Ligand SMILES: Nc1ncnc2c1ncn2[C@@H]1O[C@H](COP(=O)(O)OP(=O)(O)O)[C@@H](O)[C@H]1O
């Protein structure tokens with residue numbers, strides 16, 4: 034479930050009056066989602082999404098609004114928040130911070146085809162081209178410093194072999210990052226899984242859920258995408274999907290030498306990032322709501338596969 038704060042029709046109808054979006058017709062709670070209350074809202078003019086922010090860092094919401102506004106202005110397919118007649122996006126409803134969005138078309142691709150992988154790679158490449166000039170700052174909260182600082186919290190819940198695996202990998206990342214030097218930076222989506230995209234057929238309808246958005250190494254985003262979009266059930270990379278995403282991405286933004294050198298370690302690091310964050314949810318900081326946590330084992334399997342089989346060769350670059 035993902036309606037933690039119920040809303041009534043009259044309440045939403047009154048809320049909509051401050052926007053130029055037409056008159057209220059219907060309200061429907063959205064079942065998906067894990068953190069916020071999400072509603073589909075229909076007016077006599079358009080389809081909208083209303084989000085109430087239930088948890089997390091509310092003081093960071095202005096950053097997310099600024100990021101979504103910026104990407105929307107640069108024609109990246111994200112839902113640009115609807116601003117009210119006074120120009121304000123961030124509102125309050127039922128005592129919670131609230132944002133209104135255009136409803137993007139499509140559904141989440143469970144098993145993306147190659148055209149969808151190319152569309153996603155292209156969109157992420159374009160996103161990273163413009164995001165290097167984004168003026169906002171929110172240091173990546175799940176970067177190497179975070180791994181170093183918090184991985185000890187879960188060690189006691191792991192087998193001796195997994196403890197060694199986790200500690201050794203964190204040490205290896207430290208050495209690899211120190212050797213790699215400067216990487217291209219900009220704003221990141223930070224969590225670009227398949228279920229944060231919407232597709233209508235092969236067309237990317239939207240990239241949603243930018244609440245892990247931050248600024249940092251662009252390569253971090255690319256590695257998250259490959260680990261989710263181009264990985265088989267056994268954790269191994271699927272060469273066709275891998276090449277489809279990266280062909281399209283690299284045509285927009287070729288990797289630097291430092292990125293190429295760090296790529297295998299970044300694939301492992303982002304796998305460990307999710308292994309760790311999911312372990313923290315299961316053992317250390319369970320969610321307030323009764324939700325089934327994501328399976329940490331999936332990312333342990335991916336990490337092991339990246340260690341055992343390495344990265345695949347990066348496609349040759351043909352820039353657009
Ligand atoms: N702008 C949007 N357009 C269409 N559907 C959306 C939009 N925003 C959210 N959704 C739908 O609502 C669901 C939950 O939204 P999400 O932001 O992922 O919530 P949570 O942060 O709680 O996981 C998504 O999986 C998607 O189906």
Ligand SMILES: N[C@@H](CCOP(=O)(O)O)C(=O)O
Pocket residue numbers: 175224226245307310311327
């Ligand atoms: N999509 C993630 C959850 C978001 O990560 P978090 O670090 O903000 O908890 C997942 O699949 O685990």
